[in-house]
Amino acid sequence: MEKKILALDFDGVIANSMRELVVVACNTLLSLYPETSIGAGKKVLIDDAVDFLEENDDLVKAFYRIASHAKDAQEYVACCLLLSQGKEAHSRKQFEEFFATIPEGKRDQFQKRFYAERSLLQADMDAWVRLNPPFPAIAEGVKRAFGRIPMVIVTTKDRHSCTSLLHAYGLAFREEDIIANDRGLDKGAHMHTLSCRFGIEASGIIFVDDVPENHFRVKQSGAQCYLATWGYQSGEARRDAKRMGITLLSESGFLALVERIAGEQT
Numbered sequence: 131m132e133k134k135i136l137a138l139d140f141d142g143v144i145a146n147s148m149r150e151l152v153v154v155a156c157n158t159l160l161s162l163y164p165e166t167s168i169g170a171g172k173k174v175l176i177d178d179a180v181d182f183l184e185e186n187d188d189l190v191k192a193f194y195r196i197a198s199h200a201k202d203a204q205e206y207v208a209c210c211l212l213l214s215q216g217k218e219a220h221s222r223k224q225f226e227e228f229f230a231t232i233p234e235g236k237r238d239q240f241q242k243r244f245y246a247e248r249s250l251l252q253a254d255m256d257a258w259v260r261l262n263p264p265f266p267a268i269a270e271g272v273k274r275a276f277g278r279i280p281m282v283i284v285t286t287k288d289r290h291s292c293t294s295l296l297h298a299y300g301l302a303f304r305e306e307d308i309i310a311n312d313r314g315l316d317k318g319a320h321m322h323t324l325s326c327r328f329g330i331e332a333s334g335i336i337f338v339d340d341v342p343e344n345h346f347r348v349k350q351s352g353a354q355c356y357l358a359t360w361g362y363q364s365g366e367a368r369r370d371a372k373r374m375g376i377t378l379l380s381e382s383g384f385l386a387l388v389e390r391i392a393g394e395q396t
Contacts, residue, residue, distance in 0.1 A: 134334045134391050136275060137324060137353070140285035140292050142340035142361030144268055144299070150251075150261040151206065152193045153179050157247040158240060159210040168214045173247075176257045192218065198363045199225035201343055202286040202311075207232060207240035221366055222343070245288060252294070259298045265360055267381045269299050271388045278392040280328060282307045284320050284337070318347025325351075336391065338379060342370040349374065356387070 141147045157173045159166055169189060174182045183190055196209045199222045208229040212219060219225035229237075252258045275281055283303055285292055289310035296303050309320050317339070325332045332352035339345060340361040349355045356379040357363075357371040368378060379387065 132334050133280075133328070133330050134336055134394065135280040135282065135324065135328055135330065136388070136391065137282050137284050137321070137335050137337045138272070139339035139341070139344070139358070140283055140287050140295075142363070143338055143358045144264055144272065144283075144301070145262050145295055146265050146361070147262045147295075148194055148197065148362050149179075149183055149190070150248075150258070151197065152183065152190050153261065154244060154248045154251065155193070155197075155206045155210050156189075157250075158244045159207070159214065161243055161247060162236075162239060163214075166210075166214045168210065176251045176254045176261075179251075179257070179261055189213065194362050196225070198367060201341055203244045204237050204241040205229060206244065207237055222370070248288075248291065252291070255294065259295065262295050264295075264299045265381070268360065268384060269301065271385045272301055274385075275388045275392065276302070279388065279395060282309060282324060284309045284317055284339075286311050316347065317344050318351050321348055321351035321353045336387070338384070340367075342367050342374060342376065345371065345374060345376050349376070356384075358384070360384075 138144060153174050156169050159168060160173050169182065169186050192213055193209060196212055196219055197206065199219055200206055200209055208225060211232065212228060219228055272281065281303070283292060283296070287310060289308060292308060292310050321332055321335055321337070324335055333354065335353040336356065337345070337348050337353045338356045338358050340358040340363050342357060345355045345357065355376045357368065357376045359368065359378050360381045371378060
């Protein structure tokens with residue numbers, strides 16, 4: 131039986147991080163553009179984050195819709211600018227067209243400030259973790275897989291944040307099993323690295339991510355691709371995944387997948 135490994139994205143697969151992303155992204159935009167009208171028009175402190183999210187439910191829902199088209203922190207600048215202008219992107223194509231109008235220097239500036247604003251919230255780590263709860267069923271499934279299936283995290287999130295949250299969730303991934311943004315953002319290239327490291331064909335890699343665009347190059351590598359549907363992607367994303375031949379995966383489907391792979395390894 132062919133050896134298999136699980137390669138899991140983090141945000142939208144293990145971590146339900148969208149609420150934190152709303153706060154960090156809004157704070158980043160307000161830091162760079164103080165005149166911007168978004169949320170209450172002032173930066174959100176960690177102690178006020180829950181109230182802010184409850185009081186700005188329409189903003190949160192709109193951010194969810196737009197952010198479903200974003201791939202990484204740099205692209206959240208487009209989410210925030212669209213919201214501040216009262217606009218939305220109804221497709222990945224519309225989102226990309228708007229993102230292309232933002233000067234590259236501003237994108238880089240936003241990305242750097244984004245991580246700085248996240249660090250400010252992390253000063254109260256307990257409160258910050260509460261803004262980033264895990265998907266309970268998925269966290270439980272991952273716990274069941276430890277010691278039965280080789281697993282790695284492949285994420286565009288910064289290593290410190292990812293490691294801190296995994297520790298808080300009780301998921302004891304080793305440092306070498308966390309492929310974060312400090313190792314590059316090309317998930318397709320990471321599949322080749324994993325294939326060599328574990329001595330398996332790419333077809334033995336089970337890749338789970340909630341962003342269809344991330345599956346494009348991964349699928350080309352020969353890895354088996356599954357779109358996580360328990361997160362916050364749009365209906366368009368699911369349709370795109372189906373067109374690409376990506377298998378849609380529910381929470382119960384993930385748990386069944388873990389058990390099936392574990393059974394095949396024995």
